[in-house]
Amino acid sequence: MVNLIVDGKNISTTEGTMLLEAIRGAGISIPTLCAHEAVSRSGACRLCVVEIKKGNRTRIVTSCLYAAEEGLIVDTKSERVLNVRRLVMELLLARCPESEVLQKLSKELCVEPQARFIADSDKGKCVLCRSCVRVCEEVVGVSAIGLFSRGSHKTVGTPYNEKSDACIGCGACVYVCPTGHIEMFTTGDKRKIWGRTFKMKTCDTCGRYFAPVDQLKYISKKTGVPLKELAICMDCR
Amino acid sequence: MKENPDTQARRVQDDLRLNYGPNKKFITICAGTGCRAYGSLKVKDALEAELKKQNMNVEVLATGCFGFCEKGPMLVIHPDKYFYQQVKVEDVPEIVSKTLAKGEVIGRLLYRDPDTKKTLFREEDLPFYKKQLRVVFGRNGMIDPTRIDDYLAIDGYQALGKALSEMTPEGVISEVKKAGLRGRGGGGFHAAFKWEGARRAHGSPKYVIANGDEGDPGAYMDRSLMEGNPHSIIEGMIIGAYAVGAQDGYIYVRNEYPLAVTHLTMAIASAKEAGLLGKNILGTNFSFDIHITKGAGAFVCGESSALFASIEGRAGEPRAKYVHAVEKGLWDKPTALNNVETWANVPLIINRGADWYAAIGTEGSKGTKIFSLVGKINNTGLIEVPMGTTLYEIIYDMGGGIPNGRKFKAVQTGGPSGGCIPESLLDIPVDFDKLYEVGSMMGSGGMIVMDDRSCMVDVARYFLAFLQEESCGKCVPCREGVRRMNNILEDICAGKGREGDVELLEKIATGVADGSLCALGGSAPNPVLSTIKYFREEYEAHIKDHRCPAGVCKALITYSIIPEKCTGCGLCIKVCPTQATSGEKKKAHKINNDKCTRCGACIESCKFEAILVK
Numbered sequence: 135m136v137n138l139i140v141d142g143k144n145i146s147t148t149e150g151t152m153l154l155e156a157i158r159g160a161g162i163s164i165p166t167l168c169a170h171e172a173v174s175r176s177g178a179c180r181l182c183v184v185e186i187k188k189g190n191r192t193r194i195v196t197s198c199l200y201a202a203e204e205g206l207i208v209d210t211k212s213e214r215v216l217n218v219r220r221l222v223m224e225l226l227l228a229r230c231p232e233s234e235v236l237q238k239l240s241k242e243l244c245v246e247p248q249a250r251f252i253a254d255s256d257k258g259k260c261v262l263c264r265s266c267v268r269v270c271e272e273v274v275g276v277s278a279i280g281l282f283s284r285g286s287h288k289t290v291g292t293p294y295n296e297k298s299d300a301c302i303g304c305g306a307c308v309y310v311c312p313t314g315h316i317e318m319f320t321t322g323d324k325r326k327i328w329g330r331t332f333k334m335k336t337c338d339t340c341g342r343y344f345a346p347v348d349q350l351k352y353i354s355k356k357t358g359v360p361l362k363e364l365a366i367c368m369d370c371r
Numbered sequence: 372m373k374e375n376p377d378t379q380a381r382r383v384q385d386d387l388r389l390n391y392g393p394n395k396k397f398i399t400i401c402a403g404t405g406c407r408a409y410g411s412l413k414v415k416d417a418l419e420a421e422l423k424k425q426n427m428n429v430e431v432l433a434t435g436c437f438g439f440c441e442k443g444p445m446l447v448i449h450p451d452k453y454f455y456q457q458v459k460v461e462d463v464p465e466i467v468s469k470t471l472a473k474g475e476v477i478g479r480l481l482y483r484d485p486d487t488k489k490t491l492f493r494e495e496d497l498p499f500y501k502k503q504l505r506v507v508f509g510r511n512g513m514i515d516p517t518r519i520d521d522y523l524a525i526d527g528y529q530a531l532g533k534a535l536s537e538m539t540p541e542g543v544i545s546e547v548k549k550a551g552l553r554g555r556g557g558g559g560f561h562a563a564f565k566w567e568g569a570r571r572a573h574g575s576p577k578y579v580i581a582n583g584d585e586g587d588p589g590a591y592m593d594r595s596l597m598e599g600n601p602h603s604i605i606e607g608m609i610i611g612a613y614a615v616g617a618q619d620g621y622i623y624v625r626n627e628y629p630l631a632v633t634h635l636t637m638a639i640a641s642a643k644e645a646g647l648l649g650k651n652i653l654g655t656n657f658s659f660d661i662h663i664t665k666g667a668g669a670f671v672c673g674e675s676s677a678l679f680a681s682i683e684g685r686a687g688e689p690r691a692k693y694v695h696a697v698e699k700g701l702w703d704k705p706t707a708l709n710n711v712e713t714w715a716n717v718p719l720i721i722n723r724g725a726d727w728y729a730a731i732g733t734e735g736s737k738g739t740k741i742f743s744l745v746g747k748i749n750n751t752g753l754i755e756v757p758m759g760t761t762l763y764e765i766i767y768d769m770g771g772g773i774p775n776g777r778k779f780k781a782v783q784t785g786g787p788s789g790g791c792i793p794e795s796l797l798d799i800p801v802d803f804d805k806l807y808e809v810g811s812m813m814g815s816g817g818m819i820v821m822d823d824r825s826c827m828v829d830v831a832r833y834f835l836a837f838l839q840e841e842s843c844g845k846c847v848p849c850r851e852g853v854r855r856m857n858n859i860l861e862d863i864c865a866g867k868g869r870e871g872d873v874e875l876l877e878k879i880a881t882g883v884a885d886g887s888l889c890a891l892g893g894s895a896p897n898p899v900l901s902t903i904k905y906f907r908e909e910y911e912a913h914i915k916d917h918r919c920p921a922g923v924c925k926a927l928i929t930y931s932i933i934p935e936k937c938t939g940c941g942l943c944i945k946v947c948p949t950q951a952t953s954g955e956k957k958k959a960h961k962i963n964n965d966k967c968t969r970c971g972a973c974i975e976s977c978k979f980e981a982i983l984v985k
Binding site: 176177178179180183194195196199200201214217218220221222225226228229250251252261262264281283284285286287288 | 669671686690691693839840841842843844845846847848850851852853854855858859869871872875878879881882883885886887888
């Protein structure tokens, strides 16, 4: 166990726990956009920053990536922390003015849109948290989507924005996206995502469309379970 | 009996030294990228052809960069050490028939001191070189970097022999620690602490890496070292690997430095052939190999964790460094990463001892530093000075001051994310801590000098635009914050600045510095913050008075002709691309501001300073 002080409160946590979990475990809320439990962490959104004090040195760290240490003094609401969080929210609001999630979060954090920034109209609701890219690589294992370009030109998509053969239409990316940027439409026997249309499979038992054929084929290939056994939806299993 | 590695290295060297006696006649010609662009290789070819024609057996050595890039192509004639500058192919027959054959100097090729009007014969007499201490960089001009023998002849690989035969790895680390060597790439972290950390860290294999991803606009000292003396970097790395316990090393060099890549590749091959690199180095149990990784030119790849990602074959993006690279670096293995210049300092420390090294420099910054001195300066080039030399000495004594009698305004140090230092601080001694104190940084050693015709808002905008393009885009404050700061600066330069912009810039800058993931974002606000700190009135002139005091921002200036100064020569009419200038011969001309694009062609052409920018 390691003992630390968060906002003046003594807390203890198991070794190796990240500050984010340790702090939230103590009932103190920390906002995040890019820390999804299904994927590894990248520290991209910077909303979870906290100020830590070790000896005489204070610094700003991302709590989602910094492991709790014995004797650490953590301030989750210092002036510097709030300034970074406010800036990140202002910047994201200007990037994705349409995002309801960001609007709600900014209200919670008492941040107003910065009037001096001209809002973007070409970024959709994507905050580049990269959860979608990581889930596709780490959980699904197909790496159908990735990050392209650099700096403010950075985007998420399939290579060259062309239809991806690697994509299985599973929609895991949609599931982890914090802002609802990724579009997926499922109607009848068709599912549209990342510019491709997937054929849906009906459940052998209830007859309802429940998963793309490509996804079932991929699972069968990966797990060795015959395709036939996968032809029943979760509800009927 | 097995020969001691040190004696083995010395014997090779003694054999070689015979070839370069004190009275041997030979020519060294600068063949760095700068001089090559001036045509130094053509001069070299012409010299060789002429020598052959006149039946003279004199060797012409194409060496690394001499540093005085302003005056290329340049050469030195040994053993008299006559220094010829701005040499053209047409000068070659005379050089051979007069200087080489008869020992007569050619006046027009010698350097003339612009202040004293004295003609100077030798490199060391030139004001540019006089105050320098060229212990690392000076050796560039003595060797042909493509030949390992040349490096051996100037005590090359002696330090390696000494380290392997007389010192333990811990001994090497403690010597480097005693010398006080700090990282030359920007961070200024103590090299010995890194090595110690990597040595102690658990995990195998361990790596040493040379960071040659020099990407600062206007900086080229690392390139010139890699091109001009690749073995010094390699020797430093081998010693470092011995100290750390590494078996493999990488040199990360940008592909835009083709000559550096070629010379490093040749150097690695010849070091291997000589038994100085590879299996059982100099007959010992120590084995170490070096690989070259060519970078694709992303500025951010100079950041250590992005550099590792790039070597590993992933996109060059930094990651949080809460676990240090000495424990989990390249492929999550213990890694000691240093800048190429840092590595090149290592053999010197081992050869001459920590005490000698630590005697150079200031309390907290030891040794010398190579700077690239560019911008509005008379003597553009690379200089190496002891830490603690003042900015004034660098800019005026070595740099020769500002061209065309203009006034110094600021010097930007530390690359794009460094800061602008004003005239009032020219007396500060240049070292890691002092530069940081005044809001700039050492960086890798770029120095861009600006005169009174540089607009500091425009300068901040330029660097922010660069950083916006070079941000990897991973974290929000850097990707979005730098872009927003750049937008505001663009507005100010375009006359669309608003009341409160300066305060807003300061606020964003603080958040970006605090909130960014890596040092690129962490230091990106420096150009903005330092220009606001020292030149706030210039920002205010743009915003409140719609005026660019330096006459740079096109939206805020107008050109006019001072009738008393104009002779009516018609030159400005000739050069104007938009026919904005007009007038009769020998009568004062006029500029139509509706047509004028403020391109500056008329200013360049006017010999009477009759064009007024306001």
